[in-house]
Amino acid sequence: MKKIKIVVVGLGYVGLSNCIMLAQKNIVTAVDINIQKVNQINKGESPLVDKDIDSFLKNRSLNLHATPPHEEIYKESDCVVIATPTNYDEKTHGFNTLSVEETIEKAIKENPGITVIIRSTVPVGFTDQMIEKHQTNNIYFVPEFLREGNALHDNLNPSRILIGGSGNKLQFIEALLKDGAKKKDVDVLTMSPAEAESSKLFSNTYLAMRVSFFNELDSFAQTKNLKTKNIINSLSLDPRIGAGYNNPSFGYGGYCLPKDTKQLLTNYKNAPQKLIEATIESNGLRKKFIADKIIEMKPKVVGIYRLVMKEGSDNFRESSIQEVIKLIALKGIEVIIYEPLVEDETFDELLVVKDFEEFSKQSEIILANRMNDELDSIADKVFTRDIFNAD
Numbered sequence: 135m136k137k138i139k140i141v142v143v144g145l146g147y148v149g150l151s152n153c154i155m156l157a158q159k160n161i162v163t164a165v166d167i168n169i170q171k172v173n174q175i176n177k178g179e180s181p182l183v184d185k186d187i188d189s190f191l192k193n194r195s196l197n198l199h200a201t202p203p204h205e206e207i208y209k210e211s212d213c214v215v216i217a218t219p220t221n222y223d224e225k226t227h228g229f230n231t232l233s234v235e236e237t238i239e240k241a242i243k244e245n246p247g248i249t250v251i252i253r254s255t256v257p258v259g260f261t262d263q264m265i266e267k268h269q270t271n272n273i274y275f276v277p278e279f280l281r282e283g284n285a286l287h288d289n290l291n292p293s294r295i296l297i298g299g300s301g302n303k304l305q306f307i308e309a310l311l312k313d314g315a316k317k318k319d320v321d322v323l324t325m326s327p328a329e330a331e332s333s334k335l336f337s338n339t340y341l342a343m344r345v346s347f348f349n350e351l352d353s354f355a356q357t358k359n360l361k362t363k364n365i366i367n368s369l370s371l372d373p374r375i376g377a378g379y380n381n382p383s384f385g386y387g388g389y390c391l392p393k394d395t396k397q398l399l400t401n402y403k404n405a406p407q408k409l410i411e412a413t414i415e416s417n418g419l420r421k422k423f424i425a426d427k428i429i430e431m432k433p434k435v436v437g438i439y440r441l442v443m444k445e446g447s448d449n450f451r452e453s454s455i456q457e458v459i460k461l462i463a464l465k466g467i468e469v470i471i472y473e474p475l476v477e478d479e480t481f482d483e484l485l486v487v488k489d490f491e492e493f494s495k496q497s498e499i500i501l502a503n504r505m506n507d508e509l510d511s512i513a514d515k516v517f518t519r520d521i522f523n524a525d
Contacts, residue, residue, distance in 0.1 A: 137159065140162045143217065144165075145172075159314065169202055214241045228257055233254075234252060255277070296325065300327075335401065350416060352519055392417075395410065421461065438501050470487050472486075
C-alpha cells in the first residue's frame with residue numbers, strides 16, 4: 135500500500151495503539167487535548183502502561199507526530215480514526231458521544247471526502263445517525279477488542295476485524311488494518327454499522343456476564359464452605375466452557391465493561407431481556423458480598439492494595455475495589471490505601487500510605503483484587519479472591 139495520511143484523535147489505549155500500528159507504514163498525526171501526553175509521545179515516551187507501546191515508541195522507526203488540535207488538521211488527510219472517550223452518562227442513560235460528533239463535524243467540514251473510522255464505542259444506531267446527518271457513506275464503525283496493558287499487542291494480533299458500513303471504502307479499511315497487523319490470515323467481517331456496534335457491546339457484556347458467573351460461583355462456594363478452585367477447574371475442563379475469564383474477583387470494572395453493559399441495556403428498549411440487567415445487578419451484589427465478608431471480621435484498619443483493576447494497567451476508573459471501599463468505610467472502619475499511581479496524600483478523603491512496609495504494618499486486613507509477589511511476605515493478612523493468580 136502507498137503511504138496514507140491518517141489523523142488519529144484521542145490518545146488513550148485505543149488511539150495510541152492505533153497510531154503506532156498505522157505509523158509503521160503510513161503518515162500518522164496523533165491528536166489529543168492533553169499537552170503533556172502529546173509532548174511525551176513526541177519524545178518517544180509512553181504516557182500509558184503498555185510494554186509494547188513503550189518499546190515501539192523508543193525503538194521503532196515510526197512516521198508519527200503528536201499535536202494538540204488545530205485548524206485544518208484534516209484538510210490533507212485521507213482518513214481520520216476517532217478514539218475519543220465515550221463515558222456513560224447516568225442522567226441520560228447513554229454514552230456521551232459529543233467528542234465523537236464534534237470530531238466528525240470538523241473533519242468533514244475541512245475535508246468532505248475524508249474517510250471517517252470510528253473506533254470509540256458508541257450506542258447502537260449512532261453511526262447511521264451520523265451518515266444521515268452528514269449525507270455521506272464515508273463514515274464507518276470499526277470496533278476494537280483490546281486489553282488495557284496489552285493494547286498494541288492486540289492491535290497487531292487481532293482476534294478479528296469488524297467493519298460496519300456500506301460505502302466503497304470497505305476494502306481500503308480492511309487493507310489498512312491488515313497491513314499494519316503482525317498476525318496474518320485475520321478473519322474480516324463486514325456488516326451494517328448497527329450490527330458492528332451491537333457486536334462490540336454484546337462482546338463486552340458477555341465477558342462481564344462470564345465474570346459475574348464465576349464470581350457468583352465463588353460467593354456460593356464461600357457461603358457453603360466449599361473449595362472454589364476445585365469447582366472451577368471441573369467446569370473449565372469442559373471444552374464448551376473453557377478456562378478463559380474464570381478467575382474470581384471483587385467484580386468486573388475498568389473503563390469498558392461497566393459502561394458497555396449499561397449502554398447495551400439502554401439499547402434493549404422494546405426488546406425483551408433479563409440477562410443483561412441481571413449481569414449489572416450481579417456485579418453490585420458481588421461487591422456488597424465482599425464488603426460484608428470484611429465487615430464481619432470487625433477489623434479496625436483495612437488496607438487496600440492497589441486501586442487498579444489488574445497488573446500491568448494504570449487505570450482505576452470504575453475499579454470494583456472502589457465500591458467495596460465505600461461500603462466498608464460506611465461502617466466506620468478505617469481504610470488506608472497503597473497505590474503508587476496516586477501522587478496525592480489522600481484519595482476520596484482516605485489516607486494514601488506511600489511506604490509499603492508502613493502500609494503493611496498499619497493494616498489489620500489487606501484487600502487485594504489481584505495478588506502480587508510483593509504480598510507474599512504478608513500473605514496471612516491478605517484477603518483476595520484471586521484463585522489462579524491471573525487476570
